[in-house]
Amino acid sequence: MAASVRLLFRRLARLSHKNITSSAATVSRRPGCCLGPSSSRCISDTAEDRSTHFGFEKVPEAEKAKRVYKVFENVAQKYDVMNDAMSLGVHRLWKDMLLHVMHPQPGARLLDVAGGTGDISFRFLDYILYQQERRKRRAAASSQTPSWQDISDKYPTEDRPQESRAVVCDINKEMLKVGKQRADSMGITSGLSWVVGDAEELPFDDDQFDIYTIAFGIRNVTHIDQTLQEALRVLKPGGRFMCLEFSKVTNPVLAKLYDVYSFQVIPVLGEVIAGDWKSYQYLVESIRKFPDQEEFKGMIEDTGFFCVQYFNFTGGVVALHSGFKL
């Protein structure tokens, strides 16, 4: 009896939306039937019917990707300025921590999904360069004779490492455009490539990358589980999945302050600096809709990653989740 009332309520809610689907027609043809498993199959589950969240708003799944695209198209030009203004520069520290935990070695191939304006990739290249400098210095300091490493480096290797070591992949062309401009102004000429792609359906072969990162992008995808599966697919065995994302603040006092700051100040900053209130309203709402640290850890484990762990930064405002493909 309770199940029937619930089902009826759900059906009424669906009917009140504009998209009348075949489920409604099926239901009307079978009034007063004993509602069992057969009837639940009548309620069709197409993409238009399934809904997801866009911030606090409910939208059909097919529409979410479009709206997210629009948001980032609008904010692309002022994205970096806004990041600095909203986090008071702290986002740089978070991204530095990501690189520190990642600790990439020369020769690593990075896929930076939702990489947009390239923050992670630039840091990655810098880090690798720094590691290479350290090695060279150590080799020069230790002895005059060349080390095995140096001798082997001089030989042409059979599988030459690809020229592009960091690949920035983003669904949004405007964000990539801004990223490319930044790369040009920083004078980065090699080791970087820019690819337009959907995180839920990556345009890469299996087992390609050593490290997969997605920084502040995964809460914007429509299907998180599909994104995680794609990450598993394109990583080499032994490869590492790393996800930096806004998460739940555990301390109640800090949580209240964070809430007030998010909802009162950030949209105002968005309006004043970027001329776009609604996009930043979406941003703070989408943070609240994202699963918390433990739940997301569970999702990563379910996908098939091992040794999943997370690190909280700034009291849980940001969490870094990491897992390995073995």
Place this chain on the structure above:
Amino acid sequence: RCRFVSGAFLAKTTLLVHRLFTSGAELTYSYDGLYPGHIQTTSFQKALLAVGSGVAALQDPYRHDMVAVLGETTGHLALINLRERMKNDPEGYTILTERPRIRLSTLDLEKMASLPDESFGREYLRFLEDNKVTPDSRAEVKFVDNEELAYIMLRYREVHDLLHTLLGMPTNMLGEVAVKWFEAAQMGLPMCALGAVLGPLQLNASRLQSLFTSLGPWALQNGRRARCVLSIFYERRWEQSLEDLRRELNIEPPPLTLSASNKRRRQI
């Protein structure tokens, strides 16, 4: 069995209440808030917006949207005052009920071009052509929390170009400052007053002189004694002669004739 019904119902009402009290994201086809484009804001947010938009507008005078936001967040009392004046005027009252909009789609440009010279419609068209502006470039109203006041704000923005025609001022810096002085004297919007005070800072000495000696006093005097310019149903007066309209509104013709410049339109 009642548990499930009340659970779903409670969830729905909580969502509704939540959306009423937070500034919710807007749907493309329907809208949250009192009118399309309306964004709910708390007083704290309005204060922040006023300060932020003021700073942004001062730093970059070409940010028309910031000027608009400043006007909306600071103009509540002035808008209420304007609404009273419009309600007390019969033509103003008609405007408040009929809510006309001035945009290219509602103007019959061919008919206006065929009107005789010195008629209001012809002179307005000439103003649009000379200064290379369009009536469609107004920012929409976002932060006014009353639907009628939001319309008055919008009407003020749309009437701004018509004011230029009435006063005979082009859209260069000096002309804009003169119009701002007139508007500040007439409507009392803090944003106009701010523009009136800060605008002259960007003028050179000779223009400052003409502003302070002839244009300025003329603008202020006429602003004070003219009939409320928002109360005029301009859309029905295209055929009226400009002189006639000026006399009706109690506006003297400008003491100086300024020519339109080719420079990019500055708006304060």
